[in-house]
Every structure is written in structure tokens, then in C-alpha cells.
Amino acid sequence: WGSLQNTSPFTHYSSAFETSAADNLNIATRLKQAIALEEFELWYQPIIDLSDGSVNGAEALIRWPQSDGSYIAPDKFIKIAEQSLLITKITQWVMSIVKDDIQLFNQSNLSLCVHLNLSVKDLQSPHLVDSINSIFSQWDWTNHALMLEVTESAMMTDVTRVKTTMAQIANTGLAFSIDDFGTGYSSLALLRDLPVNQIKIDRSFVSNILKSEDDLAIVKSTIYLAKNLGCNIVAEGVEDAQTGQLLKSLGCDHAQGYYYSKPLKIESFIEFAKSHRTVTQ
Numbered sequence: 001w002g003s004l005q006n007t008s009p010f011t012h013y014s015s016a017f018e019t020s021a022a023d024n025l026n027i028a029t030r031l032k033q034a035i036a037l038e039e040f041e042l043w044y045q046p047i048i049d050l051s052d053g054s055v056n057g058a059e060a061l062i063r064w065p066q067s068d069g070s071y072i073a074p075d076k077f078i079k080i081a082e083q084s085l086l087i088t089k090i091t092q093w094v095m096s097i098v099k100d101d102i103q104l105f106n107q108s109n110l111s112l113c114v115h116l117n118l119s120v121k122d123l124q125s126p127h128l129v130d131s132i133n134s135i136f137s138q139w140d141w142t143n144h145a146l147m148l149e150v151t152e153s154a155m156m157t158d159v160t161r162v163k164t165t166m167a168q169i170a171n172t173g174l175a176f177s178i179d180d181f182g183t184g185y186s187s188l189a190l191l192r193d194l195p196v197n198q199i200k201i202d203r204s205f206v207s208n209i210l211k212s213e214d215d216l217a218i219v220k221s222t223i224y225l226a227k228n229l230g231c232n233i234v235a236e237g238v239e240d241a242q243t244g245q246l247l248k249s250l251g252c253d254h255a256q257g258y259y260y261s262k263p264l265k266i267e268s269f270i271e272f273a274k275s276h277r278t279v280t281q
């Protein structure tokens with residue numbers, strides 16, 4: 001990894017969006033148009049198998065390009081999309097692109113677990129199960145996996161209903177990952193009661209494990225907890241080799257972060273994944 005060159009163009013996020021109410025309204029209006037015209041891009045960040053350094057999966061991350069070549073960061077527009085319920089349309093777009101992209105990965109003989117992010121509004125929508133079923137109908141889940149990332153706080157919102165929805169989706173063969181684990185009001189009951197296959201420990205804990213004994217203790221305990229619950233674990237936000245090494249020695253399964261690769265456009269991602277295949281195949 002030491003000589004890894006990042007081949008992706010650096011993402012220049014617009015600084016023009018200081019979010020005032022007027023800007024939000026403006027973004028909402030433009031979002032509607034962007035959805036209709038499918039102006040988004042879906043990028044992929046590799047998820048690394050720490051046991052051999054191969055690419056095991058990828059997280060799909062949305063990008064909204066602007067005419068000046070900059071991008072509006074998802075942190076800026078996803079919240080606005082959630083307020084206006086445009087998010088469910090965005091999620092449908094993401095799912096349909098992911099479906100096509102999985103076919104591209106398969107054509108390159110890459111068997112990857114593709115992750116996509118669900119919003120709390122998706123999880124509460126009565127249409128989520130139907131739209132998953134219709135987009136991925138006739139899909140053969142034995143060749144590949146799709147992982148849905150949901151945050152703790154999203155799972156905690158109307159937990160009874162969420163439980164039913166997640167169970168229905170899990171029955172179709174899809175898996176769930178708890179995103180940003182540790183940052184919400186996480187409840188151990190969630191891990192016990194919901195069909196969760198994976199925990200993604202948040203970058204805010206991972207990034208300081210070389211310096212902070214408390215953060216190290218939290219990461220160690222989370223790995224231990226995940227293992228004992230039969231979940232696999234991904235460390236988010238790994239930015240240097242030593243952190244990756246330490247995580248591996250602690251028994252963490254997977255890692256994601258700028259040290260391995262930033263999110264990439266699909267062509268670059270496929271090249272990256274091809275050059276980091278499982279050694280034992």
C-alpha cells in the first residue's frame with residue numbers, strides 16, 4: 001500500500017454553500033431538477049479485507065456535480081433531500097445504478113459486496129420493501145451480496161416499524177450494516193433485536209487509536225462485541241498504515257479509508273479492485 005497513488009480526481013466541494021434557509025430552498029429546487037435529469041454520479045470507495053489486503057466490497061457514495069466542475073457534498077444535500085422527502089427518489093436512483101454496476105463488476109469477474117446508504121426516511125417509507133423488490137426482482141443473491149447501511153439513529157426512529165421492515169428485507173437475502181456505529185444513541189437492544197450482519201465503527205473512534213487509549217479501548221470492545229454477536233466489522237476512516245495494521249492485529253475484518261483509497265469513479269474503482277484481488281483464488 002505504501003506506493004499507492006490515488007488515481008481519482010480530487011473531489012472539490014463547493015464552498016459557495018453556506019447553508020442559509022434561502023440556500024436550502026434553492027438547493028431543494030435544484031435537487032428536484034437534478035433528480036429528474038439524473039444529474040448525479042455514484043462513486044465507489046473500496047472496502048479492504050484486512051486478512052489479505054484484497055478488495056472485498058465497495059460503498060456507493062453519491063456525488064452531485066456542478067457546472068463549474070465542483071461537487072456539492074452529500075452532507076450538504078442529503079439532509080435537505082430528507083426534509084423534502086426527495087430522498088426516496090434519490091435512493092431509488094442509487095439502487096438502480098447499483099444494480100447495473102453490480103453487473104459491470106460481475107463482467108470483470110469481481111465478486112464484491114456492494115454497500116448503499118439508506119436514510120431514516122427510506123426506512124420509514126411504506127414503499128421501501130416494494131421498491132427494493134421491484135428494482136432487484138429476479139436477482140440471484142447467491143453470486144453477490146448487497147449490504148444496506150443504516151445509522152443507529154435511523155434504526156431507533158420508530159423501532160417497532162423498523163424491525164418489521166428490516167425483517168422483510170432481510171428475508172429477501174439482503175444484509176444490514178450499522179453505519180457510524182458509536183456516534184448515535186446506540187442501544188445494545190438494536191444489536192439483539194434487529195437483523196444486523198455488520199457493524200461499521202465510526203471514523204471518530206478509529207482515527208485516534210494510535211494516540212488515545214480510550215478510543216483504542218472502544219474500538220477493541222466494539223470488535224469483541226461484534227464478533228460475539230456473529231457480526232463482521234468494518235473500520236471506517238483509516239488514513240494511515242499503522243492504524244490499518246493495529247486494526248488487523250485486533251481482529252477487525254475490514255477497513256475503509258483514504259489510506260487504501262478515496263471514493264472512485266466506477267472505471268477507476270474497477271481497475272483498483274482488479275489490481276487488489278484475493279490472493280488465494
Ligand code: C2E
Pocket residue numbers: 045060061062073074075078094117118119149179180203236237238239256257258259263
Ligand atoms: P457515510 O455513509 O458514513 O460514508 C463515509 C464518508 O466518509 C464518505 O463521505 C467518505 O468519502 C468519507 N471517508 C471515507 N474514508 C475516509 C477517510 O479516511 N477520512 C475521511 N476524512 N473521510 C473518509 P461522503 O461521500 O462525503 O458522504 C458523507 C455522508 O453522506 C455518508 O456518510 C452518508 O451518510 C451520506 N451519503 C453519501 N452517499 C449517500 C447516498 O447515496 N444515500 C444516502 N442516503 N446518504 C449518502
Ligand code: MG
Pocket residue numbers: 059117149179
Ligand atoms: Mg455509509
Ligand code: MG
Pocket residue numbers: 179180200236
Ligand atoms: Mg459511515
Ligand code: MG
Pocket residue numbers: 180202203236
Ligand atoms: Mg460516517
